[in-house]
Amino acid sequence: MAREPSSIQEALEWLRDGFRPEVARDMCVTYQIELAGEAGGTFRLSIDAGQLSARQGCDTPADVVFRLSAADFFGLLAGRENPDMLFMAERLRVDGDLALALELRKLFAAPAQPK
DSSP, X not given: OOOOOOSHHHHHHHHHHHBOTTTSTTOEEEEEEEEESTTOEEEEEEXXXXXXXXXXXXXXXXXXXXXXXXXXXXXXXXXXXXXXXXXXXXXXXXEEOHHHXXXXXXXBOSSOOOO
């Protein structure tokens, strides 16, 4: 199991490192992740033809919005948490296009590994 990130900045680095551009080459989507609790905040992942842009904050509507605790999200990145179990336990909420939401797990190596 990978070491868990402890901040949004670390999580963004992990996501950039684990991004699989070959899987995303035909996609154009924006994901917003809203993290509650300690180390929480909002960030956005924009994918456009295999290119990833990841940054804190939000300024336009997203195709999919995920809401969960920062601790659960960091656990997902490290492989400690299962997204399906979090969703069923209502610890992960998803708003927007559910098909695009499910595509997210294909776009990143799991669990993400820092370089």
